[in-house]
Amino acid sequence: MSADLNPGAVGAPRPRIEGPLKVTGAARYAADVPVPDLAHGWMVTAPISRGRIRDIDASTALGMPGVLGVLDHRNAPRLNPRAGNYFGPDGSMQLLQDDVIPYAGRPVALAVAETPEQARAAAAALRVTYDVEPHDLDFSLEHPAARPASTAFGPEADTGDVEAELSTSAVVVDERYRTPEESHSALEPHAATVWWDGGHVYAVDSNQGAFSVSEVLATLWSIDRERVHIRAEHVGGGFGGKGACGPQVILGSMASERFGRPVRVVMTRVQVFEATASRPPTDQLVRIGADADGRLRAIHHRPAYALSPLAEYIEWCTEQAKILYAAPAIRTQLTAVPLDILPPASMRGPGATPGSFALESAIDEVAERLDIDPLELRLRNQPPVGPVSGLPFSSRRLVSCLREGARRFGWAARDRRPRTRSEGPLLIGTGMATTSFSAGVFPSTASITAEADGTFTVSVGASDIGTGARTALTAVAADALGAGAERVRIRIGDSDLGMAWGAGGSRGTTSWSFAITEAARKLRENLGDPARPVTATVDTTTMIDYQPGRERQTYSAVFAEVAVDPATGEVRVRRLLGMFAVGRVINPLLARSQVIGGMIMGLSMALHEENVRDPRTGRQTNGDFAGYHFAAHADVPDVEADFVPDYEPQDPSGFNGLGEIGTAGTAAAIANAVWHATGTRQRILPIRLDRVLEPADPGTPDAA
Ligand code: MOS
Numbered sequence: 169m170s171a172d173l174n175p176g177a178v179g180a181p182r183p184r185i186e187g188p189l190k191v192t193g194a195a196r197y198a199a200d201v202p203v204p205d206l207a208h209g210w211m212v213t214a215p216i217s218r219g220r221i222r223d224i225d226a227s228t229a230l231g232m233p234g235v236l237g238v239l240d241h242r243n244a245p246r247l248n249p250r251a252g253n254y255f256g257p258d259g260s261m262q263l264l265q266d267d268v269i270p271y272a273g274r275p276v277a278l279a280v281a282e283t284p285e286q287a288r289a290a291a292a293a294l295r296v297t298y299d300v301e302p303h304d305l306d307f308s309l310e311h312p313a314a315r316p317a318s319t320a321f322g323p324e325a326d327t328g329d330v331e332a333e334l335s336t337s338a339v340v341v342d343e344r345y346r347t348p349e350e351s352h353s354a355l356e357p358h359a360a361t362v363w364w365d366g367g368h369v370y371a372v373d374s375n376q377g378a379f380s381v382s383e384v385l386a387t388l389w390s391i392d393r394e395r396v397h398i399r400a401e402h403v404g405g406g407f408g409g410k411g412a413c414g415p416q417v418i419l420g421s422m423a424s425e426r427f428g429r430p431v432r433v434v435m436t437r438v439q440v441f442e443a444t445a446s447r448p449p450t451d452q453l454v455r456i457g458a459d460a461d462g463r464l465r466a467i468h469h470r471p472a473y474a475l476s477p478l479a480e481y482i483e484w485c486t487e488q489a490k491i492l493y494a495a496p497a498i499r500t501q502l503t504a505v506p507l508d509i510l511p512p513a514s515m516r517g518p519g520a521t522p523g524s525f526a527l528e529s530a531i532d533e534v535a536e537r538l539d540i541d542p543l544e545l546r547l548r549n550q551p552p553v554g555p556v557s558g559l560p561f562s563s564r565r566l567v568s569c570l571r572e573g574a575r576r577f578g579w580a581a582r583d584r585r586p587r588t589r590s591e592g593p594l595l596i597g598t599g600m601a602t603t604s605f606s607a608g609v610f611p612s613t614a615s616i617t618a619e620a621d622g623t624f625t626v627s628v629g630a631s632d633i634g635t636g637a638r639t640a641l642t643a644v645a646a647d648a649l650g651a652g653a654e655r656v657r658i659r660i661g662d663s664d665l666g667m668a669w670g671a672g673g674s675r676g677t678t679s680w681s682f683a684i685t686e687a688a689r690k691l692r693e694n695l696g697d698p699a700r701p702v703t704a705t706v707d708t709t710t711m712i713d714y715q716p717g718r719e720r721q722t723y724s725a726v727f728a729e730v731a732v733d734p735a736t737g738e739v740r741v742r743r744l745l746g747m748f749a750v751g752r753v754i755n756p757l758l759a760r761s762q763v764i765g766g767m768i769m770g771l772s773m774a775l776h777e778e779n780v781r782d783p784r785t786g787r788q789t790n791g792d793f794a795g796y797h798f799a800a801h802a803d804v805p806d807v808e809a810d811f812v813p814d815y816e817p818q819d820p821s822g823f824n825g826l827g828e829i830g831t832a833g834t835a836a837a838i839a840n841a842v843w844h845a846t847g848t849r850q851r852i853l854p855i856r857l858d859r860v861l862e863p864a865d866p867g868t869p870d871a872a
Pocket of ligand 1: 515671
């Protein structure tokens with residue numbers, strides 16, 4: 169839109185539209201919606217990692233007060249086995265279809281009763297017995313079943329001669345890094361309220377993309393998608409863990425069909441941990457060679473991650489090795505290791521976050537061995553074009569992030585020798601890391617109606633999972649319409665609003681904004697016509713340039729200061745500063761909040777988070793908020809985040825995504841600061857007290 173038509177809603181720091189609803193408790197989540205004649209379903213999950221159900225004895229449960237019935241593989245409705253996720257068929261959605269247990273936490277039954285308490289009691293009274301088979305959860309890069317990962321996100325890098333470049337390098341870093349299985353831990357547990365009416369199924373569900381959930385549920389039931397109506401008006405966090413059509417809505421739809429009543433399924437916190445997907449563990453080898461003056465000669469990144477034979481998945485750890493640095497030889501080899509686990513899912517910067525922990529730790533190790541400032545090392549190796557693709561960069565404001573971040577952090581005063589700063593008994597260190605995250609746009613539809621009263625109604629199948637999407641899109645629509653934001657009413661979170669990408673892959677806002685902007689353009693062509701209401705609808709599927717011929721990423725530079733107590737191994741992050749290049753910022757208040765949230769998640773990953781499994785059963789032993797540690801207020805210092813001026817030329821309004829760039833990069837910055845404080849490298853996350861006191865070898869079996 170031209171500037172004279174732009175009232176400036178984009179760029180204004182407006183608070184969330186739904187903020188008052190949320191702080192007063194008026195906002196209704198999936199488990200809050202009042203529905204008459206509601207019944208309640210309670211999941212029962214398998215405590216073994218592999219085997220078969222021998223028997224389910226429901227006789228006691230069926231005689232209990234208020235119990236309507238029990239669904240299991242013997243009596244549940246049949247589902248279409250072709251249903252799947254983004255990558256194809258996904259056997260974790262085929263619930264209650266057979267007696268096979270492919271992972272611990274597999275739902276094996278749903279007890280349905282008049283109240284949640286009665287359903288819970290009936291679930292507890294079910295006697296389920298199993299024939300246990302040996303399971304395999306022995307994750308490592310050397311696992312015999314390891315195989316090349318899918319290249320659906322693009323080919324692996326293989327440019328130049330890595331071995332030759334390494335052999336002529338002045339220094340070679342050759343190290344192994346590990347990150348654990350982690351869980352998304354959204355505050356709102358997965359929940360759905362589901363009912364059928366006249367061959368249509370309706371659900372209020374907690375998810376990141378109502379339209380894609382409606383598509384999957386339609387496939388599961390083999391019905392037209394138009395017969396599936398999914399609403400997700402308010403969602404209490406997702407972080408990738410609510411991208412899928414979840415067990416709550418699948419089981420809820422089965423029970424409501426069977427019992428002819430609306431059914432609500434709300435997972436317990438333990439069930440969220442065991443029956444919804446996690447970030448897979450990674451085991452990564454990185455080799456980097458450099459000249460004495462700090463020019464990189466070779467990068468070889470070889471990460472492995474765990475997945476399930478039930479569904480394809482990509483933990484794209486090799487993304488940054490292809491983007492961040494110039495080197496004559498770059499090779500990436502992403503490896504997938506099938507194990508007896510629930511299929512993993514994208515989590516908080518999938519791939520990029522664990523991948524950049526390894527890569528950016530290794531870069532810091534190169535700087536250490538060359539005795540070069542790690543900021544300077546990064547500045548010396550900036551590529552003029554995509555180092556593997558050879559494509560020009562669309563907008564790459566990384567050097568601005570590095571320089572401005574260093575200035576604000578006070579990096580120039582740093583003595584780069586480790587273990588040189590202390591305060592009383594504490595060792596003080598600073599570290600940094602940089603990263604990129606892929607950006608882009610996916611097809612979406614949007615409709616805008618010019619109403620008779622001069623207002624506009626914007627309908628787009630967007631999701632607001634707590635990010636402020638509703639508020640950001642209102643600003644985008646206002647500017648695109650040349651109207652004040654107070655005249656724009658936005659409707660989102662409903663599959664009936666049409667095809668749309670979900671809140672994921674850092675592509676929600678770009679995808680929805682593109683559709684809104686195009687719909688506004690189309691509507692404005694008809695605004696001269698006095699007839700009201702008038703509606704314009706667009707579908708951007710054919711408008712997107714799928715081969716733009718440019719590298720499109722967002723960028724960050726993250727700086728951290730830590731204090732380490734050498735007596736206890738305790739690491740406290742004292743300062744975090746992130747500078748980000750994310751295209752044009754729609755709402756600085758929300759954008760800052762989002763990247764700060766991402767940095768806190770990165771801090772949490774660095775120091776706290778890991779799923780721990782019992783090797784005998786394969787079950788998670790810390791699957792609740794007492795056992796699964798993440799950063800609480802007391803763990804989070806003053807976090808500063810800001811944006812360098814940026815404009816994405818491939819977007820009609822200059823936008824890029826910022827959902828995940830805040831998380832990627834932060835863990836490496838903290839690990840590098842811990843090295844600077846202590847002189848010891850932490851190559852395994854989380855940086856637990858015991859690991860600070862006695863660093864483990866990432867190559868040993870008990871390391872992760
Ligand atoms: Mo995201 S982790 O792509 O929901």
